[in-house]
Amino acid sequence: MxxxxxxxxxxxxxxxxxxxxxxxxxxxxxxxxxxxxxxxxxxxxxxxxxxxxxxxxxxxxxxxxxxxxxxxxxxxxxxxxxxxxxxxxxxxxxxxxxxxxxxxxxxxxxxxxxxxxxxxxxxxxxxxxxxxxxxxxxxxxxxxxxxxxxxxxxxxxxxxxxxxxxxxxxxxxxxxxxxxxxxxxxxxxxxxxxxxxxxxxxxxxxxxxxxxxxxxxxxxxxxxxxxxxxxxxxxxxxxAGVIAPGEALRRRRPGAVGPTRLAVSGLRSSLVRPGGAPVLQDVSFALSAGEIVGLVGANGAGKTTLFQTLLGLLKAAAGSVALDDADAASWSPAQRARRIGYLPQNMRRVLFNMTVLEEVVFAMATDTRRVADPVIRAEALAALEPYGLADKAEVNPFALSAREQGLLGLACVEAGGCAVAILDEPLIARDRAGRALLGRFLDASEAQGRAVILISHDLELVDDVCARAMVLADGRLAFDGPTGAVWDSGAFEALGWPKPYAQEARAA
Amino acid sequence: MSAAHRLNFFVKLAGATLVMALAWAAPGPYWSALAAGLVIAGLAVTRTPGLRAYLKGALILVALVVASWLLNLSIQGMALGEALPIAIRMAARLVATTGAFFFVMETSTPGAIMAAASAARLPAMATLALSLTFGLVPMLREEFERIADAQRARGLEIDRAPIHVKLRYALARGVPLLVQAVRMAHAISVSFATSGFDPSVKRTTWRRVGLFVDDRIPEDK
Structure with missing residues (x-):
């Protein structure tokens, strides 16, 4: 007891x-x-x-x-x-x-x-x-x-x-x-x-x-x-500030609304599975300005390899990646990263500066020494403000809670003005306040013409905020279409997962 | 995992010490170079993980050692023809030594070390210190690489920077690495305590320990 x-x-x-x-x-x-x-x-x-x-x-x-x-x-x-x-x-x-x-x-x-x-x-x-x-x-x-x-x-x-x-x-x-x-x-x-x-x-x-x-x-x-x-x-x-089971907080943004910001064609990873098959095979898709796209797939489907290949951290064996119509094949990971903001599930994996403010300054100028510039400093503080982190500007980022680190990641991507943002399982979205802050980030992305890929196992979240969804299965894009259609697709059925809000639909 | 990887940690340690002694006692540069070559061949044959990275480091080591010894001996008035074999001998000794201990480090998991130390009836605290020392090295190395990837993924130009800038960025990784190492050490100590670890109590092990140490439990048929 x-x-x-x-x-x-x-x-x-x-x-x-x-x-x-x-x-x-x-x-x-x-x-x-x-x-x-x-x-x-x-x-x-x-x-x-x-x-x-x-x-x-x-x-x-x-x-x-x-x-x-x-x-x-x-x-x-x-x-x-x-x-x-x-x-x-x-x-x-x-x-x-x-x-x-x-x-x-x-x-x-x-x-x-x-x-x-x-x-x-x-x-x-x-x-x-x-x-x-x-x-x-x-x-x-x-x-x-x-x-x-x-x-x-x-x-x-x-x-x-x-x-x-x-x-x-x-x-x-x-x-x-x-x-x-x-x-x-x-x-x-x-x-x-x-x-x-x-x-x-x-x-x-x-x-x-x-x-x-x-x-x-x-x-x-x-x-x-x-x-x-x-x-x-x-x-x-x-x-308790939590989203109730089955409670829909739906606010889907419109679909393709601007020019293409990211175009991926015939992408095959150099990384292979134990059997010798490439982790990613023939992956093609395009993201437009302001578009919020959900990406779902089982553990091991190749989601991590996909964004690492997009970022250039892993080499592509075939295919192309274009950012704002420019072929990124010869770009270094750093050059790509200036256009692609990546937020991992565990933010500790991408933090390396000594203060929260330096992290944002780095996102803006890729040089923490610019923190001494009063204009940059003021802009960085302004970027932290909406996420409630301005009073923690001088705190070591590793001393923040996981939730605060997630919010810092959003502030960094927003301040950096990236063309594309990849959000990998944003855990902050699991409560009402966090969902509101994620919504704020998505609104800002839409306004700034940023395309967002939301990778998540939280199907209700994908259903609520994404107008378009993709299913990655065994390294291939098995579905790419409107979110309204994904849950009835063969690709989703093959996953064997319950549809979002299925329990509530049954109860109703 | 090859049989060589499953050798008892203390057998590997004794073997590496013997290789080091032989390389340092070798009568001339050719014998030392042969010892270094055999160690590298051994690493390749046993498919030691991280060999490519080790070879890169070993190349830099050889270049630095040969250059510094040549410079030192020339300043002392020795002819280049005389100094070169001495420099090569020193570099070969170091490659043989680091290569042998690299094998021990890369192929000994903390669990296997704990098992070997428990079977050798070492005190629990010594067992813990040994396995933590060897277990933390790969974690810190991964952390170092992770920070570099994080810097790349956040837009820092590491790959196409001049060597002095690369060196500066590598040194800059030291501070977050230190922060992470301290945090990691604290977290591991909490994890040990919550798993019921008591340094005053001698532990048992699931592994069978002899010349070789089990690396898995066979599935019941």
Whole structure:
């Protein structure tokens, strides 16, 4: 059993990250915590899982947490973390460079479990989570979705009493989310006493394996109800600043409205799949000024290779890329990048300057020394303003939250005035405030004549904001047409994913 | 993964030390060059990952060492014909040494090192330090390359810049690399703690450890 009683956690900001939160989870109960970015979900999980204040200090910590009837602070550290399994949202650090088997076996080895038993358990978990094909590989070679499944498998292998999962569906395609939910269901059935606490904005995908929903806003618990009641109560989601399951915030921009900004023809990647086939084959499409195009495809379909080839980071074996009617074949990646703004899912991957302001100045002038120029400086600050980052101009970008880093990425692309923007799974769009800021960026793009490719597994988001959608399957463009038609296309059906708003349509 | 890659970490370490000793004890430049050549051939035969990048680095190393020794010995009044074999010998020794340890570094995963160290009954803290040292190197190297790609993807002209500008950009990567290394070390320590790691307790391992170390668990038929 997990009991939180008047928990308050602060890190020196005027308002605590978590304020006066109390709830109780029975043994075997599973609850999902919903809230907008910055609502305090991760801090709450870290405290409930014993990380704060034991491993990460907090300036303010009051209230009590009990696990299994025992005060959290009375648990010896190794014993506590044998009883708690934790999967972080950002897995790059959690898995460092171990192999799949190492990661799953690690907690068992720490408990001095005999070798044969560890091997049996690891093998069982690998099969349960359907990751046998990943066996023997190192974490650094896995995709984001694969890493997440491995981290979950590792957390379950330790047979914890409390399992804490921070945004476990991040980066997973709808099919992988389904596999995750099934694996969680099976694991719960195998270990009925395991309590689960999950922070998740896509609560619908885990509805089958959770019983309760807790809603957090501004660090405070603003509501809690059963999952089934939550599905019928849109108001509670709005109070927490989250988009309710099935709630359409549709605002599709018009289709092709200006001259062609990006034209891709017969693109074939030099990168090949294990069987020898190119990762991308005969990909052709064009984007017009102001156009917002959704790109969907399963994990491993070639989306990452596509934008890396567009940027020139990977060589094309055949085909052409033209930007504003100019052939980019001889352009260096830097020359292309001045026309193509790229926002990865994990913004840490493209940040390298020492302050937020320098990042924007670099986007504008590709030289951080221009930060001393008062005009450039003023323009950069103005670019940060709409995204609420002006007061963090001198902060190190790595010290920002993932959400703030995503917003910084939008500010950089807007300030850089790129012809094309590639948004790879913008997680900020998963709450109402973030969706509004994404909408603001798309409006600005439309006004500035920028073409936008939105790569996302969030089909509702694609349906809401894109007039045109493309489906990439096994490296080929299997569909390119109006968003209204994509969900009924053979290419989409072949993915085996549920259509956006399908549950709500059935309910209606 | 080839059998050579699966060799016990300590066997690889001992082998690399032996190769280094032989290269340094070789009686003349031709023998040292032969040792260096054999090491590079060994890296190619065992398909050591990152060989191309290593060879690039080794070429720069050879050029710098030969040039600096030639300069040094000429200043001391030695004729070029006499100085050249000495410079080649020194460069060959360094290539043999770095190549041998490059093989150890590239083919030893942190998990395999942990398993070998646990089987050798090393204290848990020493096991951890060894595997972290070897495990972090590829991560930091990837991070270094990632920062370069990030600079390219954000519009910094690295590829077509003159060598001194490239060098300046490479040095500029040091600061974010350091920030990332510190953050990474903290995150890994939190990850270890949340996995129940206790430095005072001797761990077990899923791997069978002997001359070779298992790299995977065979699937049950």
């Amino acid at each position: 997990l009991v939180l009683d008047s928990l308050t956690v602060g890190f020196g900001a005027p308002e605590p990250a978590v304020a006066d939160v109390s709830f109780r989870l029975a043994p075997g109960e599973a609850a999902v915590i919903c809230g907008a970015g910055g609502a305090g979900k991760s801090t709450l999980l870290a405290a409930a899982g014993g990380i704060v204040p034991r491993l990460v200090r907090a300036q303010e910590f009051s209230g009590e947490i009990r696990l299994g009837g025992r005060l959290m602070r009375e648990w010896p550290t190794p014993e506590l973390f044998s009883a708690v399994g934790f999967v972080f949202q950002n897995l790059d650090d959690q898995l460092w460079n171990l192999s799949v088997e190492d990661m799953i076996a690690f907690p068992l080895e720490n408990r001095r479990t005999p070798r044969d038993e560890v091997r049996r358990e690891v093998s069982k978990v690998i099969d349960r989570f359907g990751i046998r094909r990943l066996a023997g590989r190192q974490a650094l070679t896995l995709s984001g979705g694969e890493r997440r499944m491995v981290a979950l498998a590792a957390a379950f292998a330790a047979e914890p009493d409390l399992l804490v999962l921070d945004e476990p569906t991040t980066g997973l395609d709808p099919q992988a989310r389904g596999r995750l939910a099934s694996a969680l269901g099976e694991a719960r059935a195998a270990r009925p006493g395991c309590t689960m606490l999950i922070a998740e904005q896509d609560a619908a995908s885990l509805a089958q394996v959770t019983e309760r929903a807790l809603f957090l806003a501004g660090g405070r618990l603003v509501g809690q109800t059963s999952i089934s009641d939550a599905a019928r109560n849109n108001e509670i989601w709005r109070t």
